[in-house]
């Protein structure tokens with residue numbers, strides 16, 4: 173072994189045991205390989221003692237059984253696009269890099285399912301199933317690089333959850349290696365199955381703290397014939413939010429996505445929109461509908477009219493795929509643009525029942541003012557989910573007023589909404605807030621379940637219920 177480890181449980185003998193079981197070439201111990209693996213977009217960093225890159229379920233099983241025997245922490249990971257430090261090996265030990273487990277099993281389109289290994293990148297999966305005119309709906313800004321393993325482990329949401337729901341709704345069955353090395357199969361590869369407790373859902377969103385997901389069977393849907401997009405500009409937030417009620421509740425339009433952005437976000441992206449957004453715009457809605465050509469055209473013109481009825485200053489319809497992609501690219505650039513025009517931003521998110529979004533946003537802006545800090549808001553108001561970016565221009569990453577404001581936002585928003593972890597996982601950076609959202613007895617039941625599956629707490633220790641570190645910069649979309 174190349175150098176001393178942080179974790180005194182990995183000595184030369186254990187190192188050799190790992191190499192014998194998994195292959196020397198898959199056990200990376202030199203410092204270059206170790207420093208390149210241990211962080212995500214939360215910018216947390218902790219160097220693992222070893223990085224292990226298995227190729228099969230059997231190798232993962234051997235690894236976990238050795239790690240369990242010697243009580244060595246395991247942190248599963250691959251694409252590191254997480255935003256809450258879930259993939260940072262905070263207790264050192266072994267980073268389990270799943271990049272080599274990236275096979276997609278041959279697709280049987282008539283079953284409307286596909287089985288994949290955890291290291292498959294979402295875009296590759298989407299491209300593969302598109303060949304059979306099928307689609308895997310959960311869609312994120314990170315689709316080009318995040319993996320299905322990370323997405324299932326974090327139970328991610330996404331931009332078209334309004335119509336199609338989130339990752340959780342698409343996971344039918346899984347093969348999972350438990351901390352003692354045993355392999356279990358949960359769920360069924362059928363579109364319907366109700367036998368017994370739903371173990372599959374239990375592992376979705378478990379953030380690598382219960383076991384390693386080694387195969388995932390997903391539900392697919394027929395690809396919609398056409399997608400249409402409308403962008404609508406309003407002078408103020410209330411008019412934009414009233415328009416969303418008018419579209420969804422009063423006129424029952426089942427839209428694919430319904431995204432909102434406030435003035436701070438709009439100001440940040442104005443430059444990249446080639447003058448399309450007038451100065452007086454204080455809020456915008458970006459709305460997608462899908463279906464057959466005729467229905468899409470009909471829905472788009474109704475949405476256009478409803479936005480205008482709710483005082484929209486201007487509405488623009490994307491008639492071509494090129495224009496649609498441009499609008500969505502601009503949308504995805506909100507967070508990077510906020511980062512570009514300000515020296516630092518801290519991303520959080522919260523969820524409220526739709527009817528309380530206005531109240532939750534009002535509280536957030538009031539708190540920002542009280543702390544002399546700006547808070548930008550954007551997100552899927554159709555689902556009541558808003559990303560909040562606290563803007564900080566003093567260039568410091570760890571900043572007491574920012575942390576105070578974020579804590580206060582979490583407390584006050586939870587009092588309105590009951591949820592401050594609607595996406596992005598809890599991981600390491602948000603674990604200190606879990607008690608705001610979950611009752612003590614819920615946490616105790618979860619801890620008992622964790623102990624049952626992982627009595628030695630080797631799986632991703634320090635996450636979800638663990639001690640959190642300071643806030644770090646998270647910057648996305």
Ligand SMILES: Cc1cc2nc3c(=O)[nH]c(=O)nc-3n(C[C@H](O)[C@H](O)[C@H](O)COP(=O)(O)OP(=O)(O)OC[C@H]3O[C@@H](n4cnc5c(N)ncnc54)[C@H](O)[C@@H]3O)c2cc1C
Nearest residue numbers: 250251252253254258319321322325329380385595596649
């Ligand atoms: C540009 C951008 C936009 C985003 N937008 C959203 C959004 O709208 N909504 C949202 O919810 N999130 C969003 N995210 C964050 C999203 O959570 C991550 O993109 C994704 O879930 C992490 O995938 P990954 O493959 O990078 O996993 P990693 O970051 O490597 O791991 C994430 C977590 O999963 C665990 N894990 C990974 N693989 C396995 C496995 N096989 N078995 C067990 N545990 C495993 C890890 O231990 C870690 O806890 C965004 C991120 C970016 C960068």
